Amino acid sequence: MAISDIQIVATLDRRDGPEPRRVSHLELTRSIFQPNMIVELDDLWRVLRARAHLHRWIATLTLHNPARARTVSMRDPPFAAHELRPTDRASHILEALRKVMLD
Numbered sequence: 001m002a003i004s005d006i007q008i009v010a011t012l013d014r015r016d017g018p019e020p021r022r023v024s025h026l027e028l029t030r031s032i033f034q035p036n037m038i039v040e041l042d043d044l045w046r047v048l049r050a051r052a053h054l055h056r057w058i059a060t061l062t063l064h065n066p067a068r069a070r071t072v073s074m075r076d077p078p079f080a081a082h083e084l085r086p087t088d089r090a091s092h093i094l095e096a097l098r099k100v101m102l103d
Contacts, residue, residue: 002031003067004031004032004033004067005029005030005031005032005065005066005067006029006030006031006032006063006064006065006097006100006101007027007028007029007063007064007065007066008026008027008028008029008030008041008044008061008062008063008064009025009026009027009060009061009062009064010024010025010026010028010044010045010048010059010060010061010062011024011025011026011059011060011062012024012048012051012052012055012057012058012059012060013057013058013060014055014057014058015056015057015058020058023055023057024051032097032101038093038094038097041061041063041093041097042093044061045059045061045074045093048061048076049076052076053076058075058076058077059075059076060073060074060075061073061074061075061096062074063096063097063100064100065100065101068100068101070099070100070101070103071088071100072087072088072089072090072096072099072100073088073089073090073096074089074090074091074092074093074096075089078091087099087103
């Protein structure tokens with residue numbers, strides 16, 4: 001894995017019990033320099049959220065930079081204030097990439 005690679009984890013969880021239950025899990029590895037990588041991530045996040053809204057599930061997209069030991073997540077519905085530190089969560093793709101690669 002190159003220093004410019006990030007790991008992407010997309011999940012969907014159900015809320016039909018006391019604890020969320022995993023419905024879907026997808027893992028990808030991409031180079032930050034890959035052409036159209038931001039567009040691909042934005043499309044993935046849009047599809048994940050649309051499917052979550054359709055079924056009333058929880059959509060989570062997590063970006064991990066192993067070289068910097070940084071992980072940033074986005075969730076729909078958004079994380080509650082106590083669930084993650086502000087530096088570990090983002091509200092959109094560009095903010096997540098900036099945090100995982102630069103902060």
